[in-house]
Amino acid sequence: MSRIIDTKYVLPDTDDTRQIVIEAMEEARKVIPHGKVATYIPELGKADPSRFGVVLYGLTNSKICLGDYDVRFTMQSISKLINLCVALEMFGPDIVFSKVGAEPSGEAFNSLVELDTRSNKPFNPMVNSGAIAIVDLILPKVSFDKMLAFAKEICVDDEITLNHEVFESEMATCQRNKAIAYLLQSKGIVENDVDDVLELYTKLCALNVTAESLANFAKILASDGVCQLTGRRHISSQTARIVKTLMLTCGMYDGSGTFAVKVGIPTKSGVGGGLLAVSDKRAGIGVFSPSLDEQGNSIAGCEFLSRIAKKLKLTLFFDPEWEKITVYNNELG
Ligand code: GLN
Numbered sequence: 001m002s003r004i005i006d007t008k009y010v011l012p013d014t015d016d017t018r019q020i021v022i023e024a025m026e027e028a029r030k031v032i033p034h035g036k037v038a039t040y041i042p043e044l045g046k047a048d049p050s051r052f053g054v055v056l057y058g059l060t061n062s063k064i065c066l067g068d069y070d071v072r073f074t075m076q077s078i079s080k081l082i083n084l085c086v087a088l089e090m091f092g093p094d095i096v097f098s099k100v101g102a103e104p105s106g107e108a109f110n111s112l113v114e115l116d117t118r119s120n121k122p123f124n125p126m127v128n129s130g131a132i133a134i135v136d137l138i139l140p141k142v143s144f145d146k147m148l149a150f151a152k153e154i155c156v157d158d159e160i161t162l163n164h165e166v167f168e169s170e171m172a173t174c175q176r177n178k179a180i181a182y183l184l185q186s187k188g189i190v191e192n193d194v195d196d197v198l199e200l201y202t203k204l205c206a207l208n209v210t211a212e213s214l215a216n217f218a219k220i221l222a223s224d225g226v227c228q229l230t231g232r233r234h235i236s237s238q239t240a241r242i243v244k245t246l247m248l249t250c251g252m253y254d255g256s257g258t259f260a261v262k263v264g265i266p267t268k269s270g271v272g273g274g275l276l277a278v279s280d281k282r283a284g285i286g287v288f289s290p291s292l293d294e295q296g297n298s299i300a301g302c303e304f305l306s307r308i309a310k311k312l313k314l315t316l317f318f319d320p321e322w323e324k325i326t327v328y329n330n331e332l333g
Pocket of ligand 1: 075076077078109110128177202205269270271272296
């Protein structure tokens with residue numbers, strides 16, 4: 001286990017760290033009114049935008065939990081990480097990336113036209129088209145129960161359940177995803193029954209998690225697939241590396257480039273308001289705050305991550321001058 005932790009990089013488990021996290025949350029809370037909860041899935045429109053919870057694990061198992069860290073919400077697009085882990089573990093990267101690309105799309109997460117005109121494969125596994133293709137690949141070999149069991153394992157959370165209300169609500173309004181799936185079928189990428197693929201994809205989006213479950217998963221990714229507490233390997237280091245790389249380049253949809261400059265922590269968002277952020281070899285972070293920016297990313301969550309990235313040096317590319325510069329919602333800096 002100690003092989004993986006480089007003590008130079010370990011997040012200091014001190015009162016100062018906790019104070020920095022508390023202050024970052026207080027500042028981030030101020031931007032909540034600049035965003036909106038998702039309403040295109042009607043059930044998500046009932047979310048309380050004032051909810052805000054964070055969990056931050058250092059890899060030595062130091063743990064900071066604040067605010068609504070144990071409130072349940074649906075994973076939404078963060079489930080794309082689960083689908084991708086399972087696909088990579090089952091099929092390996094050659095088969096997975098014959099179905100889906102690994103390039104940023106520069107498009108909204110549910111874009112359709114560019115998928116038809118610019119490419120015959122979905123751009124990457126972090127947008128809806130890519131995740132639908134991944135679910136199609138694994139469908140013959142998995143069941144919902146098997147995927148749920150894996151989600152519980154990798155999130156170290158036995159309480160994860162299907163949120164039936166959110167699932168039904170999305171199934172009743174998922175015309176865009178249906179269009180994407182049929183388009184992919186016409187291109188020979190989706191090979192199974194479209195309704196079966198969409199049912200599994202949508203159920204996985206509707207898994208109820210907490211900021212703590214996301215931080216657990218993030219911590220395992222940060223330590224290359226191994227749980228530092230138990231020593232158990234959950235996924236290969238190759239799978240962890242591919243997933244983290246795609247989180248950095250594509251995890252925040254058409255906000256990914258800006259987020260990488262401003263925050264520099266591989267992160268995946270979901271329209272339920274979750275963020276799963278991996279500070280490699282340093283920390284696993286889970287955030288819940290359902291008010292979203294225009295790209296569908298948690299607005300306060302992004303602000304929070306930008307602040308702790310600087311102050312706790314969690315970013316991939318630490319710039320010693322950075323603390324003097326701007327906050328997330330201003331220009332690139
Ligand atoms: N279930 C959502 C959808 O397919 C997930 C999107 C998201 O979280 N960005 O539209």
